[in-house]
Every structure is written in C-alpha cells, then in structure tokens.
Amino acid sequence: MELTTSSPTQGRLSSMRGTLGNYAGLLAALVLMVLFFGWKSQYFFTANTFLTIANDIPAVLVTAVGMTYVLIIGGIDLSVGSVMALAAACAGIAMLQWHWPLQYAVFVAMAVGMVAGFLNGAISVAWRIPSFIVTLGMLEMARGSAYIATNSRTQYIGGPVEWFSTPMLFGLCPAFLIAILIVVAAQLVLTRTVYGRYLIGIGTNEEAMRLAGVDTRPLKISVFAVLGLLAGLAGMMQCSRLEAADPNAGIGAELVVIAAVVIGGTSLMGGRGSVINTFFGVLIISVLEAGLAQIGASEPTKRIITGAVIIVAVILDMYRERRTRRRE
Amino acid sequence: MALLLGENLGKTYVTPVLRGVSFQLDQGEVLALTGENGAGKSTLTKIVAGLVHPSEGTMTLAGKPFSPASRQEAEGLGVRMVLQELGLIPTLSVAENLLMGHIPSRAGFIRRDRLNELAERQMAIIGLSGIDPRTLVGRLGVGYQQMVEIARNLVGDCRLLILDEPTATLTSHEIDRLFEQIHALKARGVGIIYISHRLDEMQQVADRVMVLRDGNHIATRPMAEVSQNDIVRLMVGHDVNQEGNAQARPATGRTALELRGLGRGKVVQDVSLSLQEGEILGMAGLVGAGRTELLRLIFGADPKDRGEVYLDGSATPARIGSPMAAVRLGLGLVPEDRKSQGLLLPLAIRINVTLSNIRAVARKGWLKGSLERLQVNRLRDLFGVKCSSIEQPVNELSGGNQQKVVFARWLHRDCKVLLLDEPTRGVDVSARADIYQQMEQLASAGKAILMVSSDLRELIQVCDRIAVMSAGRLVQVFNRGEWTQQALLEAAFSGYLAAPPVAP
Numbered sequence: 001m002e003l004t005t006s007s008p009t010q011g012r013l014s015s016m017r018g019t020l021g022n023y024a025g026l027l028a029a030l031v032l033m034v035l036f037f038g039w040k041s042q043y044f045f046t047a048n049t050f051l052t053i054a055n056d057i058p059a060v061l062v063t064a065v066g067m068t069y070v071l072i073i074g075g076i077d078l079s080v081g082s083v084m085a086l087a088a089a090c091a092g093i094a095m096l097q098w099h100w101p102l103q104y105a106v107f108v109a110m111a112v113g114m115v116a117g118f119l120n121g122a123i124s125v126a127w128r129i130p131s132f133i134v135t136l137g138m139l140e141m142a143r144g145s146a147y148i149a150t151n152s153r154t155q156y157i158g159g160p161v162e163w164f165s166t167p168m169l170f171g172l173c174p175a176f177l178i179a180i181l182i183v184v185a186a187q188l189v190l191t192r193t194v195y196g197r198y199l200i201g202i203g204t205n206e207e208a209m210r211l212a213g214v215d216t217r218p219l220k221i222s223v224f225a226v227l228g229l230l231a232g233l234a235g236m237m238q239c240s241r242l243e244a245a246d247p248n249a250g251i252g253a254e255l256v257v258i259a260a261v262v263i264g265g266t267s268l269m270g271g272r273g274s275v276i277n278t279f280f281g282v283l284i285i286s287v288l289e290a291g292l293a294q295i296g297a298s299e300p301t302k303r304i305i306t307g308a309v310i311i312v313a314v315i316l317d318m319y320r321e322r323r324t325r326r327r328e
Numbered sequence: 329m330a331l332l333l334g335e336n337l338g339k340t341y342v343t344p345v346l347r348g349v350s351f352q353l354d355q356g357e358v359l360a361l362t363g364e365n366g367a368g369k370s371t372l373t374k375i376v377a378g379l380v381h382p383s384e385g386t387m388t389l390a391g392k393p394f395s396p397a398s399r400q401e402a403e404g405l406g407v408r409m410v411l412q413e414l415g416l417i418p419t420l421s422v423a424e425n426l427l428m429g430h431i432p433s434r435a436g437f438i439r440r441d442r443l444n445e446l447a448e449r450q451m452a453i454i455g456l457s458g459i460d461p462r463t464l465v466g467r468l469g470v471g472y473q474q475m476v477e478i479a480r481n482l483v484g485d486c487r488l489l490i491l492d493e494p495t496a497t498l499t500s501h502e503i504d505r506l507f508e509q510i511h512a513l514k515a516r517g518v519g520i521i522y523i524s525h526r527l528d529e530m531q532q533v534a535d536r537v538m539v540l541r542d543g544n545h546i547a548t549r550p551m552a553e554v555s556q557n558d559i560v561r562l563m564v565g566h567d568v569n570q571e572g573n574a575q576a577r578p579a580t581g582r583t584a585l586e587l588r589g590l591g592r593g594k595v596v597q598d599v600s601l602s603l604q605e606g607e608i609l610g611m612a613g614l615v616g617a618g619r620t621e622l623l624r625l626i627f628g629a630d631p632k633d634r635g636e637v638y639l640d641g642s643a644t645p646a647r648i649g650s651p652m653a654a655v656r657l658g659l660g661l662v663p664e665d666r667k668s669q670g671l672l673l674p675l676a677i678r679i680n681v682t683l684s685n686i687r688a689v690a691r692k693g694w695l696k697g698s699l700e701r702l703q704v705n706r707l708r709d710l711f712g713v714k715c716s717s718i719e720q721p722v723n724e725l726s727g728g729n730q731q732k733v734v735f736a737r738w739l740h741r742d743c744k745v746l747l748l749d750e751p752t753r754g755v756d757v758s759a760r761a762d763i764y765q766q767m768e769q770l771a772s773a774g775k776a777i778l779m780v781s782s783d784l785r786e787l788i789q790v791c792d793r794i795a796v797m798s799a800g801r802l803v804q805v806f807n808r809g810e811w812t813q814q815a816l817l818e819a820a821f822s823g824y825l826a827a828p829p830v831a832p
Contacts, residue, residue: 213684
C-alpha cells in the first residue's frame with residue numbers, strides 16, 4: 001500500500017470505478033442468463049417474456065428495497081409476506097365494505113404496513129430483542145389478522161383495484177413504474193443523504209455511532225416502519241394482480257425477498273448494501289424463474305436451481321469482496 | 329529447590345518490552361510480581377506460560393531446559409496460567425468445565441457418575457468441597473467461578489501456577505477463600521507467580537516480591553523485609569524528566585466543565601473536579617481505577633447514580649442523559665478502544681470524520697459531496713493523516729492515523745470539551761508527537777481537554793494539571809511543578825493500600 005496523498009478527483013474516479021465494478025458482476029450474470037435462456041428457448045427473446053417479468057416483479061421489488069435498508073442496519077424482517085396480506089385485506093375491507101376508491105385504499109394498506117413495521121422496530125429496539133424474533137412473531141400475528149379481516153376467504157374486488165396492474169406505457173403497468181421510482185429514490189437516499197449515511201454507520205458499528213453522538217434508536221425504528229410501508233404498498237400491488245384480497249397471499253414472500261437482496265450483495269451482517277444491486281437480485285430471480293419455466297423445467301427442479309443460485313451468488317460475492325479488499 | 333529459573337529473558341516487538349530479566353521460583357513459593365502498567369509483568373508471565381516466545385534468554389523447569397512453543401506444551405509440563413478473562417463455559421456444569429477435554433465416556437455417551445466423582449475429587453484437592461459439581465457455572469458467583477477456573481488448571485500435574493490479578497473482581501470474603509487455596513497449593517509444593525498491584529494482598533500471600541519497571545527487573549526482595557512504601561519506590565525509580573513541558577498556558581479562569589460528586593456504584597465514587605477553558609488536565613491512575621468509567625459518565629455513555637455535571641460555568645447542571653446530549657452540548661469523546669468504539673472501520677476516512685457533525689456538510693438532509701471532501705481534506709492536511717485519499721477505509725490505516733481520524737471528527741464538530749481516553753495507546757512515536765501538538769493547539773484555541781493516560785511521562789509532558797484516581801476515588805490533583813513521578817504513583821496506589829486513602 002502506498003502512502004501518498006492524491007487529489008480528490010482521483011479518489012472520486014476510483015470510487016466510481018468501484019461502483020461500476022459493483023454492478024458489473026450482477027449485470028454480467030443477468031446478461032449471461034438471458035443469453036442462455038434465449039439460446040435454449042425460441043420463445044424467450046420476445047417482448048412478451050420481458051413484459052411478463054416486468055409486471056410480475058413490482059411487489060417483490062418494492063419490498064426488497066425496504067429489506068435492503070433493514071439488512072444494512074444489521075436487522076432482518078420475516079413478517080413482510082404476512083404484512084402484505086394483512087395490508088391488502090384491510091384495503092379490501094375499505095373498498096368492499098366502505099366503498100372507498102382505490103387511491104384511499106392504498107393509503108390504508110400503506111398505513112397498516114407502516115404500523116406493523118413500526119411495531120417490529122419499536123419492540124426490537126425498546127427491549128433489545130433481535131429483529132429476527134420480533135418479526136417472526138409479527139409474521140404469525142399479521143397472518144392471523146389477515147384471516148380475521150377476510151373471514152378466511154379470498155375477497156374478490158375486481159375492477160376497482162386493477163389500475164396498478166393494467167398496462168399503461170409500452171405495456172408496462174403502473175406498479176412497475178412506481179417500483180422503479182422507488183428503487184431510484186431509495187438508492188439516492190441511501191447514498192446521498194444524512195439518513196442513508198447513518199444507516200450504513202449503524203450497520204457497521206452501532207456503538208461507535210452512539211459515542212459519536214448519533215441517536216440510533218429512532219433511525220432503526222424508522223427503517224422497519226419504511227419497510228412495513230413498502231410491504232403494504234406491495235400487498236396492494238399483489239392484490240391488484242389477483243383482483244382480490246387473499247389471506248394466503250405472500251406466504252413465503254419474505255424468503256424470496258431476502259434471497260433477492262442477498263444475491264444483490266447486501267450483507268446480512270449489516271453495513272453494506274445497495275438498492276440498485278437489490279434490483280438486479282430481483283431480476284436474476286425472476287429471469288431464472290421465467291426462463292426455467294420456458295425451457296420446461298418442473299417446479300421442483302426450478303426450486304433446486306434457484307436455491308443453488310442463491311448460495312453460489314453469495315459465495316461469488318464473498319470472493320469479489322475479498323478481491324477488492326486486497327486490491328486497495 | 330528451584331522449580332523455575334529464568335535467565336536473561338527478553339522480548340522485543342517493535343521496541344523492547346522486556347529486557348534481560350532473570351529470576352527464580354522455588355517449589356511451594358509464592359512470588360508476587362508487580363510494577364506499573366506496561367512494566368512487562370504480563371509479557372514475562374506469558375513467556376512462562378508458553379503464550380509468548382521470548383526474543384532472548386532461556387528457562388529451566390526443575391533442572392530441564394524449558395522453552396514451551398505453545399500454551400498446550402507448557403500445560404503438558406505442569407505450567408498453568410489463570411487468565412484475567414475466565415475461560416469457563418457458563419452453560420455447562422462445574423464438572424464438565426473442570427474435565428473439559430477428557431470427559432469420561434462410554435461409546436460416546438458421557439458417564440455422568442464418573443464425571444461428577446472425578447470432579448469432586450478434583451475440587452477436594454483445593455478444598456473446594458462446598459460446590460455441587462452438577463451446578464451450572466453460570467449460576468455461580470464470580471468468586472466461585474474463579475475457584476473453578478483455578479481448580480481446572482490443577483487437573484493433572486500442576487507444578488507452577490500463574491495468577492494474573494486474581495482478586496480484581498472478588499469480594500473480600502472471596503479473597504480470603506482464594507488465599508486459603510493458595511496456602512493449600514503451597515503446601516503441595518506448587519510454585520505460584522502472583523501478579524497484582526494490591527500491595528496489602530501481596531504482603532498477606534507472597535514470600536517474595538519481584539518488581540519490574542520498563543521491562544527491566546529492578547529488584548526481588550523477601551516480602552518480610554520491605555514495606556509498602558519501599559515497593560512503590562522500587563516501582564517508580566527515579567526519572568530525570570519530572571518537569572515536562574515548561575511553557576505553561578496562561579489560565580483563562582473560565583470554567584468549561586465542572587463535576588460535583590459524580591458517581592456510579594463503586595466504580596466511580598463521588599468525583600468533584602473543575603476544568604478550565606484552554607487547559608489540559610491529565611487523569612492518572614492504575615488500570616481499573618475508574619478513569620474510563622468517569623469519562624463515560626461525563627459523556628452520558630453510562631447512566632450516573634449521583635452528582636452533577638456543569639458546563640461553561642453555568643449554575644444549573646447540564647442534562648447529559650446520553651452521548652447525543654453530550655455532543656449537542658459541545659463535548660467530544662475519544663474512546664479507549666478506537667476500533668470497537670470510535671471508528672466505522674470498513675468505511676472511508678471521509679465518512680468517519682464528518683460523522684458527528686454531518687449537518688455541516690448537508691443541506692436539508694442531502695449530503696453535499698464537494699463540501700464534505702473539501703472539509704475533510706482540510707482536516708486531513710491539518711492532522712497530517714497519512715492515507716492514499718480520504719476515500720481510503722480506516723481499517724487500512726496505522727493506529728496513529730486512525731486516532732488522528734477520531735480527533736479530526738471532534739475538530740470538525742468544533743466541540744468545547746474534549747475527553748480523551750488513552751489517546752496514544754498503540755500509536756507510534758511520530759504520530760504521538762503530532763497528537764500532542766494538536767492537543768496544544770486545541771488548548772491554545774480555548775478548548776478544555778481531559779486526558780486519561782496510563783503513561784505518566786506523557787501526562788507530565790503535556791498536562792497543566794494532573795488528577796489522580798485510585799480505586800474509584802479522585803485522590804489528589806497536582807499542579808504543574810508540584811508533581812513527581814513518585815508522588816503521582818504513590819497517589820495512584822493509595823486507594824489500594826491497607827491504610828485509608830489520602831483525603832483529596
């Protein structure tokens with residue numbers, strides 16, 4: 001390591017190169033997958049495939065954005081799948097029983113999600129319980145509440161809720177466009193604001209943050225509340241695709257979401273992560289899903305391959321991380 | 329008969345920490361080992377226990393050459409060390425802990441009866457028959473845990489036992505029990521090296537006392553022939569540079585920080601102190617005297633039980649309930665362990681420097697990258713932080729440069745009172761000089777600095793006044809010119825002497 005001083009521009013350039021390097025690996029993996037499936041299946045290279053993927057991912061993507069924040073502060077949230085269902089169920093009640101229009105129902109869904117997330121964060125911070133445990137409890141509670149809200153039956157809503165998933169621009173639905181906006185905004189907040197800086201600091205060394213004079217508790221709670229809010233929105237997006245509030249919606253979604261975030265290179269130990277990379281992680285999972293379906297892989301095979309990809313992705317990320325550290 | 333002979337033992341890391349130490353330990357003897365912080369006590373005993381390899385010198389154990397390559401090898405030859413940190417597993421029983429590594433079993437299943445029987449026999453050896461071997465270690469008090477730890481080290485053939493500050497966490501009743509055990513071990517012919525800075529305890533338990541200073545063997549005397557004052561004198565020696573930095577800063581007379589009766593449990597007992605603007609006040613004392621804890625109390629990192637903190641000469645006490653409040657009120661802390669408490673190690677210098685005053689480089693919550701780089705580069709140059717750029721992660725910097733980053737953070741915050749905890753520990757000589765110079769400049773600019781250090785020479789060199797804590801109390805405050813190393817050390821030991829502590 002050479003100990004010379006350099007101009008700030010050099011520093012900026014090298015950090016930009018680092019950023020590109022961060023994206024390059026995932027992007028390459030994604031392109032390779034697309035090429036592979038395009039070669040294997042004659043139907044893969046069609047606008048239809050890509051539109052299907054784009055319109056399929058918003059719920060997972062939006063939740064994964066919030067999950068990235070939570071993993072960055074060293075937490076985890078297992079309750080998002082249930083919170084999605086609960087939020088959609090409450091919005092369903094608002095629309096079916098109170099005849100509220102969609103735009104108000106969305107707020108109901110987001111508010112319900114935010115309350116659940118706030119509780120996760122506040123309980124975990126106040127009693128210093130690992131978020132794994134608190135959100136595991138919330139997973140059950142939210143699911144149970146969703147059953148109560150829907151009388152354990154899928155509540156058909158139909159037309160009024162379709163807006164989110166009705167193609168609007170080049171065959172893309174509003175849900176996808178909203179999700180992209182959220183990805184961009186969340187990435188900017190993470191890298192360019194005081195809030196984002198604090199989140200990375202908390203995940204890196206919370207005690208050092210505290211002794212530097214930063215009150216970490218409200219920040220941590222807010223991160224869980226943001227994830228809850230996004231899960232609520234995701235629940236609404238999913239509800240729109242199903243045209244119904246299904247109490248069984250989003251079962252297991254937490255695992256897909258966490259897998260996508262981890263494939264994107266966000267550390268489960270906290271302190272490191274990128275929303276853009278999470279976006280790539282979500283794309284990799286859905287391209288894999290769609291591609292395997294098209295080449296005729298069975299459901300069990302799909303799951304085995306997806307599982308293997310998660311593990312391999314994390315191993316590769318570990319090597320990449322080590323290499324960058326050695327290069328410095 | 330000589331059990332262990334050490335000849336000309338030395339250890340050099342970057343600088344020598346132990347130089348040509350020769351000593352002898354007899355069978356059934358208790359040798360007390362004492363000296364200032366950093367005198368080389370730990371290094372010497374770790375060499376004996378096989379944890380550290382000497383750079384020079386030889387040892388002979390019971391007439392045979394002894395150069396253990398590892399702790400396991402030393403233990404195989406009956407040389408054992410009870411470390412300050414207990415190595416017990418709290419969720420396992422006393423018996424399982426005692427016999428860990430050779431638990432009796434049949435076809436993989438533990439033979440409980442045999443295990444407990446062996447454990448009971450083991451504990452009887454050191455007269456520890458009051459404990460049921462089935463008890464979980466975590467249920468025992470610290471004192472009994474220490475006994476179990478000692479008993480564990482007596483499994484098999486133990487000829488030499490090293491105890492490192494064994495009484496630090498014990499109550500007086502437990503200490504009595506420990507001493508009974510030590511006498512029982514002596515009677516069995518076990519040689520014991522007993523590290524301590526509690527002079528009264530050494531007099532109770534040791535046959536001879538060995539004093540180290542700056543890695544040199546100063547003297548070994550029969551315990552009966554020396555007084556506590558003699559031992560302190562041997563530890564201190566005579567130092568030429570007692571005066572330190574001659575240029576005194578003019579006192580401003582404006583109080584920046586005042587403590588009245590600040591305390592927490594027994595760790596910090598009712599400390600009253602005042603610190604002026606532009607003053608560097610040193611805080612001397614032995615490890616465990618309560619200095620770090622006092623800084624944490626002032627900074628709100630630990631809750632205080634009693635007393636008040638006043639800032640800026642105000643008549644109303646400052647409400648410092650958390651580090652956030654402290655920072656808001658103009659306090660800054662450079663913590664003892666910069667790696668775990670001070671820095672975000674994998675992150676860039678830039679991020680570490682602006683952490684406490686991030687609003688200064690942001691508008692409405694959005695960071696201004698160019699402004700931040702400008703300010704951090706300026707501080708980097710001011711402190712002379714050696715780095716490839718301010719984007720370099722701090723874990724790639726040397727200890728001294730890491731510490732400069734922590735300093736730079738508080739300068740960026742422009743705090744009024746700076747609390748420094750061992751600011752030059754693990755810092756090389758040239759970075760030290762930079763840090764002293766920065767402290768001088770900060771003081772000249774009117775900042776008040778409270779500096780805890782275990783290095784008396786450093787305190788003498790940079791401080792205007794030196795306060796001494798001993799056993800949780802502030803025992804004495806020396807003005808520049810009034811102090812000598814000996815007076816400072818005597819004050820530091822005063823709380824641990826049999827006699828009542830010197831009134832402040």
